[in-house]
Amino acid sequence: MKKPGEFIREEVRNTPPSGIRKYFDMLSGLSDVISLGVGEPDFVTPWQIRESAIYSLEKGRTHYTSNTGLLELRQAVCNMLRKKYNLDYNPLNQIIITVGASEAIDIAIRSIAGPGDEVIIPEPCFVAYKGCVNFAGATAVPLQLKEENRFKLTVEQLKECVTKKTKALILAYPNNPTGAIMTKEELRPIADYLSTKDIVVISDEIYADLTYGTKHFSFAELENMHDKVIYVNGFSKSYSMTGWRLGYVCAHKDIVAEMLKIHQYAIMCAPSFVQYAAIDALEQCEADVERMRKQYDARRRYIYNGLIEIGIDCFLPEGAFYVFPNIKKTGLTSERFCDRLLMEHKVLAVPGTAFSSAGEGYFRATYASSLENIKEALKRMERFVNTL
Amino acid sequence: MDILELLKQDARLTPKELAVMTGKSVEEVEKVIKQYERDKVIAGYSAVINWEKARDNIVVAFIEIKVTPERDYGFEEIAKRIYSYEQVKTCYLMSGAFDIAAVVEGSDLKEVALFVAQKLSAIQGVTATSTHFVLKKYKENDLIFEEEEKDRREAIVL
Ligand SMILES: Cc1ncc(COP(=O)(O)O)c(C=O)c1O
Numbered sequence: 245m246k247k248p249g250e251f252i253r254e255e256v257r258n259t260p261p262s263g264i265r266k267y268f269d270m271l272s273g274l275s276d277v278i279s280l281g282v283g284e285p286d287f288v289t290p291w292q293i294r295e296s297a298i299y300s301l302e303k304g305r306t307h308y309t310s311n312t313g314l315l316e317l318r319q320a321v322c323n324m325l326r327k328k329y330n331l332d333y334n335p336l337n338q339i340i341i342t343v344g345a346s347e348a349i350d351i352a353i354r355s356i357a358g359p360g361d362e363v364i365i366p367e368p369c370f371v372a373y374k375g376c377v378n379f380a381g382a383t384a385v386p387l388q389l390k391e392e393n394r395f396k397l398t399v400e401q402l403k404e405c406v407t408k409k410t411k412a413l414i415l416a417y418p419n420n421p422t423g424a425i426m427t428k429e430e431l432r433p434i435a436d437y438l439s440t441k442d443i444v445v446i447s448d449e450i451y452a453d454l455t456y457g458t459k460h461f462s463f464a465e466l467e468n469m470h471d472k473v474i475y476v477n478g479f480s481k482s483y484s485m486t487g488w489r490l491g492y493v494c495a496h497k498d499i500v501a502e503m504l505k506i507h508q509y510a511i512m513c514a515p516s517f518v519q520y521a522a523i524d525a526l527e528q529c530e531a532d533v534e535r536m537r538k539q540y541d542a543r544r545r546y547i548y549n550g551l552i553e554i555g556i557d558c559f560l561p562e563g564a565f566y567v568f569p570n571i572k573k574t575g576l577t578s579e580r581f582c583d584r585l586l587m588e589h590k591v592l593a594v595p596g597t598a599f600s601s602a603g604e605g606y607f608r609a610t611y612a613s614s615l616e617n618i619k620e621a622l623k624r625m626e627r628f629v630n631t632l
Numbered sequence: 633m634d635i636l637e638l639l640k641q642d643a644r645l646t647p648k649e650l651a652v653m654t655g656k657s658v659e660e661v662e663k664v665i666k667q668y669e670r671d672k673v674i675a676g677y678s679a680v681i682n683w684e685k686a687r688d689n690i691v692v693a694f695i696e697i698k699v700t701p702e703r704d705y706g707f708e709e710i711a712k713r714i715y716s717y718e719q720v721k722t723c724y725l726m727s728g729a730f731d732i733a734a735v736v737e738g739s740d741l742k743e744v745a746l747f748v749a750q751k752l753s754a755i756q757g758v759t760a761t762s763t764h765f766v767l768k769k770y771k772e773n774d775l776i777f778e779e780e781e782k783d784r785r786e787a788i789v790l
Binding site for chain 2: 267271286594
């Protein structure tokens with residue numbers, strides 16, 4: 245007879261849990277810890293959006309919405325995408341409102357790749373991609389991004405990873421954990437190469453609103469790839485709405501129709517009152533997004549400068565809200581560095597290895613934290629670095 | 633954020649910190665601030681204090697004042713006579729049902745009421761006043777006076 249755990253599929257069993265779970269245990273028993281380990285804004289959702297959700301509950305908007313999401317919300321998203329990123333998606337058949345960008349990533353991968361297929365994942369990257377590829381029964385092909393390229397993807401690297409089995413590439417700029425971005429000029433050669441291949445690009449642009457020098461350019465805007473891009477975005481980061489679980493996915497209508505089946509059968513629809521609030525977020529809260537972006541920008545400069553001053557090498561991030569310092573010269577592994585930083589100096593940062601082996605020699609710290617916290621964390625890090 | 637926005641948020645930031653956060657040089661920041669101070673764009677620096685917490689004998693009132701504008705000077709001279717009193721902490725020219733709003737502070741109700749009756753009402757050109765005592769301050773200068781909500785985020789996710 246099988247033991248309960250043995251009923252679990254191999255793909256699931258063989259996928260390790262997130263590498264940072266052990267910090268939960270290490271944290272209990274410690275007090276006065278400053279956490280720069282979080283991947284979400286420190287701001288609460290703007291009041292206007294919260295108020296709007298309360299109102300929609302008051303009005304009894306508590307039923308299922310259409311599977312693809314409220315038409316009004318789909319229209320609002322498509323209008324915003326057109327205005328901000330020059331992307332043309334039809335609200336009637338080219339968008340699905342999802343439970344976070346997380347669901348969007350999952351249904352995109354499951355629609356495209358299965359057993360025998362390969363999905364190229366540039367690393368270090370957000371932890372969920374590889375898991376989703378594994379669960380779909382497909383094979384994740386890692387591509388190691390390099391600091392000397394400022395963690396940008398190059399065509400040469402991409403070409404080395406493409407095989408006959410390649411079904412999709414996951415592109416995620418602005419990037420978690422590196423803070424890297426890619427410009428139009430840098431994306432174009434990737435598009436030119438892929439346009440000659442039968443490869444879909446899943447473009448996770450959830451940090452699109454959070455860039456600090458140049459305005460974000462969407463990969464989906466490149467004409468020759470538009471129909472082969474699955475565009476993923478959401479409300480979590482721009483609007484500080486992580487706990488609301490709302491995102492969306494846009495693509496060619498024939499792709500959307502297929503993804504919709506998975507969404508339909510697995511999810512039904514995203515929460516209705518959350519969708520109502522999201523309409524107001526899009527239509528009335530642009531100023532809030534900009535206010536928060538400017539705060540992140542000031543903190544970004546502060547933490548970057550602070551790290552350089554205490555002798556930690558770091559590349560200046562241009563998007564998202566993370567720094568990804570290089571600690572190779574300390575001689576410590578990422579994990580050892582972060583363990584000691586936490587146990588000895590009570591600052592929590594995430595070892596680069598949590599974002600794949602390509603992250604060895606780095607750690608991720610978020611600057612979505614108050615300036616006060618950042619200042620204190622830098623002081624503690626300085627003390628730590630001085631003991632090394 | 634620019635220098636003004638940053639200082640509004642925290643006036644204690646040093647020129648060096650401001651320089652880092654705006655991408656300017658320290659000299660440039662110092663020069664710009666000097667100029668703002670000279671032009672009275674930056675009118676001053678002060679802490680936002682919740683006096684209710686610091687002491688128990690403080691009374692704040694919001695006074696609506698109606699005035700007849702003076703020939704040649706309009707409201708300016710009357711406003712000056714009002715805001716020159718040390719008890720008047722804030723003073724605005726208003727549109728609408730009254731003309732001037734003044735925030736007055738004192739150590740008890742009687743003191744404030746007497747000040748309004750004997751000083752403000754007596755100013756030439758002031759035709760009527762209406763005093764509203766402040767019972768509680770919730771927010772001032774962008775700052776919410778209640779206990780700060782703590783960071784509710786999980787220390788680490790995923
Ligand atoms: C790159 C990236 N994509 C997707 C997500 C998930 O976002 P959501 O909250 O919309 O599911 C995150 C969250 O950390 C992320 O960093």
